[in-house]
Structure formats: C-alpha cells, structure tokens
Amino acid sequence: MISKELLDKPAQKPFEFEAAYYPPKYAGIKAYTVDELISGIKRVDGLSIFYHIFHPLFSSHVIPEDMHNDFAVWIRDEIHDSRLAQIISDIEGKEPRTVEDVREDLLKILTENKVSGRASRPFYFVSCNPVIFKTGKVARNLGELIDIIATISMRSIAYHFIFKRVMGYTTKNDFSIWIEENYGLKELADSLSSIDPQTYTDEEKLREDLIRKIEEVIFS
C-alpha cells in the first residue's frame, strides 16, 4: 500500500502534460492485394505504421470493435480472410516494442500466410505528422498525476503512453519513466508498462485500465 504521504510528496521534476494530434497525409501508396500490402508496409515510414496500428484507438476513425487496427479491417472486409485478419488484429504492441518491431511482425505474418484475392477498394497508406502542444496541466506529485490521468483528454494520454514509446523516442511510456525516476516505484511503473495499447478499440477503456493498474498497486 502506498502511503498518503508518498502520494503527496513533491516530485523532483513535475510532469508536464502535452498532447498531440496527427494530421493524416496520403503516403502515395495503395494496395489491392496482400502482396501489394506487404510491399507498402516495407516502404512506408514509421509514422504510417503508427497511424494504421495504434492511431485507430484514440483517433476518430471508427473501426469495428472486434478489429484492432486498419490492416485487419481491410483484410477482413476486402480480402475476405477473417483468420488472417484476426491474427493481424492481435499483433503485439506492448513495451518495449516500437513500430519497427510491429512492421517486422506484420511482414512475417503476411508473408507466411499469403492469401490470394484482389480488393475492390484498395488499402490507402496514410502517414501523419504530429502536432504537439502543451496542455497547461502539470502534476507536481503522484496524487496529481493520477488525478490528471483520470480526467485529461485521451490525446494527451496517448501521446505520453503510446506515441513517444512506439516511435522509439523513449523505451518506456512517460508515466512509468516519471514514476520510477521520481519515486522509485518500479512495481507501479512495470504494471503500467504491461498494458498493450494495441489491443484496445475504446480509448476510455485504456484510461480505465491505467487507473485500475495504479489503484491495484496503491491499495495492495
């Protein structure tokens, strides 16, 4: 159990919450077949992999709840291979994996499970550029960090919890890094790190699970 004193103990360095949007841009590649999809995945930049694999969670491209990413939806709806779609849907995105690890897995799975068929609607590869801004919210202690995670826009949580880590700017999510550096709470940091954001389709469920993990450690 973490004491009230620890929750209120000032951090050495406050946590400044930023947030980001990712305006999409056409990557100039489209695929009608799985072979073309493989070729496209090889050619696009990491931000494109981020956009199609992780962005659906907290962005507003509604994808069906039973599929976790854009590739899976396209394979199911256009190539009509539900089994392959399910495998692609459940690709692992947990720490310390980056978009490059995900790209490698995608290529391996698609190459090993080659399916024929031509889509009537192609897969359009989209990339993006992050537009990052300060939210003005700052946590000065652990208690404040928890309060802000519970209430801030998911755009901010996604930036700190997913984007920077999967793009390789950090090896862990920002929350775990801050908790460990300022409070030495490795158990709590690891607990947050164990969440795989790729397997969520509802951003609020991700927030709930972050809070639940924090509560589990704090009240254990």
Next chain:
Amino acid sequence: MIEKYAEIIGEDELDSIVKIAEKLKGVSVLHVNSTPSGGGVAEILSKLVPLMRELGIETDWKVIRGDKDFFTVTKSFHNSLQNGFGELPKGAFEIYNKWQEINGNELDLDYDIIFIHDPQPAGLIKFRKKGKWIWRCHIDISNPYEPVWNFLKQYVQQYDSIIISSPVFGRDDLIKPQYIVPPSIDPLSIKNRPIPEITVRRILYKFDVDPDRPIITQVSRFDRAKDPLGVIKTYKLVKRHTDVQLVYVGSPASDDPEGEIVYNETVQAAGSDKDIKLLMLPPNSDLEINAFQRGATIVMQKSIKEGFGLTVSEALWKEKPVIGGNTGGIPLQVINNVTGYLVTTPEEAAHYTLYLLRNTNIRERLGKNGKEHVRKNFLITRELRDYLMVASLTGSQQTPT
C-alpha cells in the same frame, strides 16, 4: 461564437484548438477562392475565416474575378478533373492563364500562409512573393482528364503542401505532402441545428408526406451519379414487403443540362405511386432539408460516384442510419453495421432498408453511433483544427520533445 461549439465537442477539444492556434500567433493567413457565396467552399470559408480571426489569427479572404469565358473554362476543368474526360473550350489554357495574370497583379498576396481553394485560382502561385502556399483541393482528382491535370499540375507542384478530402483522392504523382482534411458540417447552421418536432411534421405535411408512416429519404440532385433510378428500384423492392414512403429531395441545377433529363427519367420510373415524392426545392431550402432528414426513418445516399457526400454526415448527425453507395467519401462516413450499410446494388440497398425498417433497436444503435462519428470527425471545428495544423506544419516541421 467559437465557445458555442464547446457544448457539442467538449471543452477539451475546444481548448486543443485554442492551443494549436497559439502556434500561429503573429502569422498572417489568406484564403483565396473563386466565389463569395454559393457552393460548399464559400460556405465553409464564411464560417472558418471568422473562427480563425476569433482565435487571434490575422486572416483574410479574397475572391478572384473573371469573365464568363474564364468561368466556362474553370467549369470545364472541374468536370473533366472529376469525370476523367472532357471537352475544353477553345483557348482554354490561355484564358485561364490570362485571368491568373490579372488577379495576380490585382490581389495583395503578401501573407505568411496562403490557402488557395480549388483549381480556379491555382495558377496564382506564379505570383508568390513570400510565405508558404497550400493548395486546398475540394474535388476528386483521383481519375482526372489527363490534359487538364497535366496543365494544372505544373502549378500544383509549386505549392508547399496540398490538402485533399479523402485518401481516395490522393495522387501518386505529387511529391509535396498531401494532407487529408475531410469536409465538415456546421452543427449550428439551420440545416443541422435541432428543430422542433412540430416544424418537422409541418414541413412533411406541406409536401404531402405522412410523418407517421416509415420514410426513406435521399437528398441529392437528379444526377445519374446519385442513382435516382436505383433509389426508385430499391423503394419498389422494399414496398413489396412493407408499407413505406420515398422522398427524393433535389434541387434544380441550372448549370446541369442533364438534370432535367434525369428528373424526367426518374418521374417515369416512379410511375403513379403516390408514396413516391420527387421534390425540387429551391436553393437554400436548409430548414426543409433539415426537416426531411429528421423526419426520415432511413436516409439513403445510393450514389454510384460521389465526391465526399456530406449529406451523409448531415443525416448521421440527426441520428439516422444511412444506406450509402460504396464510393468516394461515403465509406469514411458509413461504416458497415456501425453507422449504416454500404451497398452497390438496389437489391443490397433494399435488403438493408428492410432489415432496418424491421428493427427499431438497430436503427437507434446505428443512429447514435452515427451522431458520435460525425461529432468526432465531420464537424466544422475539426476542419478548423485541421487547417490550423496544416498551416502550422507547412510553416515549420516539429519533432517531439
């Protein structure tokens, strides 16, 4: 004005827009298009420009001028870019260039960020003095008439970035970034704001539509691309099984000589069925369109070819499930079994219409999802934020801290 949107999009979203706008403080922005009123571009600019100013960004809007010959040329450009074929007036490229020259010399283009909307003023890039230039293309350029595209491309290539409405319209032959910014609807406009039930019923009565019986509604021009004959066929297939009315709300298009022919074909296909209403409303019948969409049980947009098809978002915003053609920007709005159903044939459309007419709970679920989908994706505040971001990104690249 902008704070009125907070109730709809939430304070967080509005706050984000304010924060992103701060990146453009001190930057001058100019929008240039070809008409001050009428049409979707003028409509969006009439909202966006005041909102950008309200956010503290020095923003102007200028309109190019031209004679009848020029606008005949640009109309032929527009059609041939979207349809993939075309007939250009004699001396089209010379006429186009002449008016770029005239406008380029007359307009003050001394701004930091310039948005040029659509092909009509695209050639103004020749007169760039400073700043970053963004070409905002509102039309489908995925399958253009090559001679026109090749002519236009010499200008488009000179821009710093390009905005298209959907990845479907993306071009593989452009080097500059092609940002994807879908169009949007204004939830506070007369066409989309909540209206009382009595207004809906009164308008339906006025056009001899029974508000107490199921209604399929399609709002679109009498244009083959909108498949009015397919809509009639769909209705007739459904009618074999259940009581239903069809309301097709169109408006006369003086610039579309084919409109009358298609209308007459549709009248003939409808026959003497009193439950089919083929309406021709005057332009700006926003309240009536609002009422017909709200009064509908199911909204259809059974297009065979479509630009973006914002009538879909208008209907979804009113919590109506939409059966839409699997083309253009419709699949961005209609997500199968989430906000409606994508179809290609009248038989498919009839199947899902009947399914929805039989299942109130499914209609309600799709309707609620549809409203949320539009709230997140297709409201004017999202388009405003996207413009700010593209301006910011075009002005400077960022990396995470």
